Every structure is written in structure tokens, then in C-alpha cells.
Amino acid sequence: MHAFDVLGDPVRRRILELLAEGEQSSGEVTAVIRSEFGISQPAVSQHLKVLRDNGFATVRPQGARRLYAVDDTALREADAWLARFRRFWAPHLAAMATEVARGKRQRRLADEGRTDD
Missing domain, CATH: 1.10.10.10 (Winged helix-like DNA-binding domain superfamily/Winged helix DNA-binding domain)
Structure with missing residues (x-):
């Protein structure tokens, strides 16, 4: 199987x-x-x-x-087989991580701006 x-x-x-x-x-x-x-x-x-x-x-x-x-x-064998396809989703995941980090930074900066008032 x-x-x-x-x-x-x-x-x-x-x-x-x-x-x-x-x-x-x-x-x-x-x-x-x-x-x-x-x-x-x-x-x-x-x-x-x-x-x-x-x-x-x-x-x-x-x-x-x-x-x-x-x-x-x-699981290692399945991972090795999947390795050849990672190029299709890895850049998208990296871009998503960047957007998440950007959103967190913006919320933090917005929160810091509210505490200074």
C-alpha cells in the first residue's frame, strides 16, 4: 500500500x-x-x-x-516524495508569513500609539 x-x-x-x-x-x-x-x-x-x-x-x-x-x-518517505513539489507552495507560505508579521507589527504600532495618548 x-x-x-x-x-x-x-x-x-x-x-x-x-x-x-x-x-x-x-x-x-x-x-x-x-x-x-x-x-x-x-x-x-x-x-x-x-x-x-x-x-x-x-x-x-x-x-x-x-x-x-x-x-x-x-512519514519520511512521504516527505521525501513531496520534496519535489515544495517549490509550488513554499513561496506562498513565505509570503503569507511576511503578511502575518506585517499585520502584527501594524497592530503593535497602533497599540503603542493608543497608549501614548
């Missing part, structure tokens, strides 16, 4: 977001995913398996629990 096929599923993307916050048990992941997506525990387990089998997550036993964490292997 290609990395973008794995990441194309909103449940798997959400699981990765949860795991990006730190290692979590399958029960913790299942509780969130069930409340947000309304899917069963076996379905969550299947999504965790897909993530694990495709290099996006690791699992380690801790007693009776299974703890999942992000594995950056597949």
Missing part, C-alpha cells in the same frame, strides 16, 4: 494525530476514535494494523496492554 493510500483515510490520519501527542494504548486510541467516528473496536484495530504494517506506527506490549507510537519511517 502506498503511503498516500494509508493517509487518505480520515480515521488513520486521526489516529496518527493522536499518536503524535505521545505513545497511547490501543484502548485510549479506540475510545477517541469510537467517539469521533462511531466505529467498532475491531475496526480501530484494523486501522492500527494498517498503520503498523505500512511503517506509520509501532506497537510494544506492556503487560496486557499494547502501546502504539508514531513510526516516522513511512
Whole structure:
């Protein structure tokens, strides 16, 4: 399965977001995913398996629990593939950052002008 096929599923993307916050048990992941997506525990387990089998997550036993964490292997591969396309959006993001900084500066100067009155 290609990395973008794995990441194309909103449940798997959400699981990765949860795991990006730190290692979590399958029960913790299942509780969130069930409340947000309304899917069963076996379905969550299947999504965790897909993530694990495709290099996006690791699992380690801790007693009776299974703890999942992000594995950056597949993420690095996806990032390397995306690198050739960054030139299409990087300048736009840099321009946006400049405009945000300009707006913050203008607000700060306006606020300083109000305090001097």
C-alpha cells in the first residue's frame, strides 16, 4: 500500500494525530476514535494494523496492554516524495508569513500609539 493510500483515510490520519501527542494504548486510541467516528473496536484495530504494517506506527506490549507510537519511517518517505513539489507552495507560505508579521507589527504600532495618548 502506498503511503498516500494509508493517509487518505480520515480515521488513520486521526489516529496518527493522536499518536503524535505521545505513545497511547490501543484502548485510549479506540475510545477517541469510537467517539469521533462511531466505529467498532475491531475496526480501530484494523486501522492500527494498517498503520503498523505500512511503517506509520509501532506497537510494544506492556503487560496486557499494547502501546502504539508514531513510526516516522513511512512519514519520511512521504516527505521525501513531496520534496519535489515544495517549490509550488513554499513561496506562498513565505509570503503569507511576511503578511502575518506585517499585520502584527501594524497592530503593535497602533497599540503603542493608543497608549501614548
